[in-house]
Amino acid sequence: MHWQIFLQNVFGGIETGSLYALAALGVVLIYRVSDVTNFAQGEMAMFSTFVTYTIWVYSANAGFPYPYIAAFIGALIFSAIFGFLIERIFIRPTSDSSLLGKMIVTLGLILMVNGSAGAIFGTDSHYMQRAITGHIRFGNMIIRPHSFFVIGLAIVIMLVLFYMIKFTMFGVAIRATAQNDKVAKLMGVPTKKVTAFTWIMATMMGAIAGLMIAPATNVYTGMMADIHLKSFIAAVLGGFTSFVGPVIGGLMIGILDNLVGYYISTNWQTVIVYGFLIIILIFKPYGLFGEIPKKKV
Amino acid sequence: MLKLHDISAFYGNINALSKINLKVKKGEIVSLLGANGAGKSSTLKVISGLLEPREGDVFFRDNKITGMEPEIIVDHGIIHIPEGRQIFPALTVEENLKIGAYRIRKSTDWRDKLDNIFEYFPALSDRRQQKGGTLSGGEQQMLAIARGLMAEPELLMLDEPSLGLAPLIVKDIFKIIKKINSEGVTILLVEQNANMALKVANRAYILETGEIVHSGNAKDLASDEKVKEAYLGSTH
Ligand SMILES: Nc1ncnc2c1ncn2[C@@H]1O[C@H](COP(=O)(O)OP(=O)(O)OP(=O)(O)O)[C@@H](O)[C@H]1O
Numbered sequence: 001m002h003w004q005i006f007l008q009n010v011f012g013g014i015e016t017g018s019l020y021a022l023a024a025l026g027v028v029l030i031y032r033v034s035d036v037t038n039f040a041q042g043e044m045a046m047f048s049t050f051v052t053y054t055i056w057v058y059s060a061n062a063g064f065p066y067p068y069i070a071a072f073i074g075a076l077i078f079s080a081i082f083g084f085l086i087e088r089i090f091i092r093p094t095s096d097s098s099l100l101g102k103m104i105v106t107l108g109l110i111l112m113v114n115g116s117a118g119a120i121f122g123t124d125s126h127y128m129q130r131a132i133t134g135h136i137r138f139g140n141m142i143i144r145p146h147s148f149f150v151i152g153l154a155i156v157i158m159l160v161l162f163y164m165i166k167f168t169m170f171g172v173a174i175r176a177t178a179q180n181d182k183v184a185k186l187m188g189v190p191t192k193k194v195t196a197f198t199w200i201m202a203t204m205m206g207a208i209a210g211l212m213i214a215p216a217t218n219v220y221t222g223m224m225a226d227i228h229l230k231s232f233i234a235a236v237l238g239g240f241t242s243f244v245g246p247v248i249g250g251l252m253i254g255i256l257d258n259l260v261g262y263y264i265s266t267n268w269q270t271v272i273v274y275g276f277l278i279i280i281l282i283f284k285p286y287g288l289f290g291e292i293p294k295k296k297v
Numbered sequence: 298m299l300k301l302h303d304i305s306a307f308y309g310n311i312n313a314l315s316k317i318n319l320k321v322k323k324g325e326i327v328s329l330l331g332a333n334g335a336g337k338s339s340t341l342k343v344i345s346g347l348l349e350p351r352e353g354d355v356f357f358r359d360n361k362i363t364g365m366e367p368e369i370i371v372d373h374g375i376i377h378i379p380e381g382r383q384i385f386p387a388l389t390v391e392e393n394l395k396i397g398a399y400r401i402r403k404s405t406d407w408r409d410k411l412d413n414i415f416e417y418f419p420a421l422s423d424r425r426q427q428k429g430g431t432l433s434g435g436e437q438q439m440l441a442i443a444r445g446l447m448a449e450p451e452l453l454m455l456d457e458p459s460l461g462l463a464p465l466i467v468k469d470i471f472k473i474i475k476k477i478n479s480e481g482v483t484i485l486l487v488e489q490n491a492n493m494a495l496k497v498a499n500r501a502y503i504l505e506t507g508e509i510v511h512s513g514n515a516k517d518l519a520s521d522e523k524v525k526e527a528y529l530g531s532t533h
C-alpha cells in the first residue's frame with residue numbers, strides 16, 4: 001500500500017536524520033565554543049568506527065559473549081581520548097590563529113586522519129553488525145528494531161546534552177565561553193577545559209553516529225563522506241548559532257533525502273537537498289533557527 | 298592584602314606600565330585615577346591575569362600570583378569587572394548571575410545568594426528572565442557588578458563603572474560600591490570621574506603614561522593643588 005511505503009521512507013529518514021543531527025550538534029558545539037569549523041568531524045568518526053569495528057571482531061573471536069556491547073563501550077572510551085588528543089595536539093596550539101588558519105588545520109586533519117586510517121586498517125570494506133538484528137513486518141512495511149535503537153539513542157543523547165547546556169553550571173559555562181571567553185575566564189570559568197570538553201563530547205557523538213550508520217554503509221575509509229556532508233547541510237539549514245536548529249535541520253534533511261531518493265531518483269537526491277538548502281538560505285540567511293551573530297566585544 | 302611590586306607590562310612594543318608599585322589593604326577602597334591611556338585598565342589586567350607583566354610581581358595575601366591563569370586568580374578571591382560592562386548578552390539575568398557563582402559552585406547554591414544580590418540591585422529582580430543584552434546601560438552595569446559579587450570576592454576590582462551613565466545612576470553605583478565595601482569587601486576602583494572616586498576612596502593612586510605620579514590619602518589628594526588642576530577640573 002502506498003501510504004505504508006511513504007511512512008517507511010519517512011521513518012527511515014528520521015533514523016538517518018537523527019544521525020545527521022548528532023553529527024551536526026557536534027560540529028555546532030565546537031564551532032560555538034572555539035570558533036573552529038571542524039571539517040574533520042566525519043573522518044574522526046570514521047576512525048573511531050574502525051577502532052570500534054576492530055574491538056567487535058576481536059572480542060567476538062575471543063569468545064566474549066557480548067561483543068557489540070564491548071565495541072560500543074570501546075567506541076565511547078576511544079572517541080573521548082581521541083577528541084581530547086586532537087584538541088590538545090592540533091587545536092589548542094593554533095587557537096590564536098586566524099579563522100582561515102583554523103579551517104586549514106581541520107582540513108589538514110581530514111588528510112591525516114584518513115591517511116592513517118588507510119595505513120592502519122587498510123582500504124577494504126567491512127561488514128558491521130546492527131545493534132539489534134532482525135526486522136519486523138507491518139503489512140508492507142519492514143521496520144528494523146535497530147532503527148528504534150538508533151532514534152532512541154539519539155533522543156537520549158540530545159536530551160542529556162540539552163539539559164546540561166540549559167540548566168547545569170557547566171552548561172552555562174559553555175554558553176558563556178561561547179559568547180565571550182575572556183570575560184568567562186574573569187568569572188573563573190576554566191575555558192580551556194570547557195573547550196577540551198566540547199571536543200570530547202563532539203567526537204563521542206560523531207563516533208556514535210559512525211557506529212550506528214556503519215551497518216548501512218559498511219566500515220571503510222570513505223564511509224562518513226555522505227553523512228558528514230549532510231550533517232553540515234543540517235547545521236547550516238538549522239542555524240549555527242542555535243542548538244535546536246541542527247536537530248530540526250538534520251531530521252528535515254534525512255526525511256527529504258529519503259523521499260527524494262524513493263519518489264524521484266537517487267541521482268537527484270543530493271542536488272535537490274542542496275537546492276532546498278539554498279532556497280532556505282535565501283529567505284533565512286542564518287538558517288531556520290539562527291540569529292544574526294552578535295559581535296564579540 | 299594586594300601588593301604590586303615594580304610591575305612593567307607591554308603590548309608588543311608598547312610600554313603600558315613602568316615599575317608600578319601599589320598596595321591595597323584589607324577593607325580599603327583604593328582608587329586608581331588617570332587620563333585615557335594612562336594604564337589603569339592594564340594594571341587591573343595584570344592583577345587578574347589577563348596581561349602577563351614583563352617584570353615585577355603581584356602578591357595577594359602573601360601568595361605570589363604573577364602570571365597565573367585568570368580563572369586561578371579568581372579562585373584566590375579576586376574579581377575583575379572589566380570596563381564596558383561586559384555581561385553575557387545572550388544569557389538571561391539569572392544565568393549571568395549563575396555564572397558569577399562559578400567560583401563558589403561547590404560550597405554554595407547560587408540561588409541562595411540571589412535575595413542578597415537583589416537587595417543591592419532591586420531593578421534586576423524584576424528582570425530575572427530577560428536576556429542581558431536587552432537591559433539598559435545602567436542595568437547592565439548593575440548586572441556586571443552583581444555578577445561579580447556572586448563570586449563572594451575578597452577583592453573586587455571595578456573598571457570605570459560610571460562610564461557613560463546618567464549622573465543619578467552614577468550616584469547609585471557609588472553608593473552601592475560603598476555598601477559592598479562596608480560589608481567587608483576590599484575594593485580597587487578605576488575611574489576617570491576623579492571627584493566621585495576621591496570621595497568614596499580611602500586612598501588613591503594617580504597614573505600618567507604608565508607611571509604612578511601621585512599617591513596618598515584620598516582627602517589629601519582631593520585638596521592638592523596640582524592634582525586639582527590636572528584631574529578635578531579645578532579653575533584655581
Ligand atoms: N590590547 C592592546 N594592544 C595594544 N596596546 C594596548 C592594548 N590595550 C591597551 N593598550 C595601550 O596601553 C596603554 C594603556 O592602556 P589602558 O587601557 O591600560 O589605559 P586606561 O588608563 O585604562 O585608559 P582608558 O581610560 O581609556 O580606559 C595605552 O597606550 C593603550 O594604547
Ligand SMILES: [Mg+2]
Binds near residue numbers: 380
Ligand atoms: Mg581603561
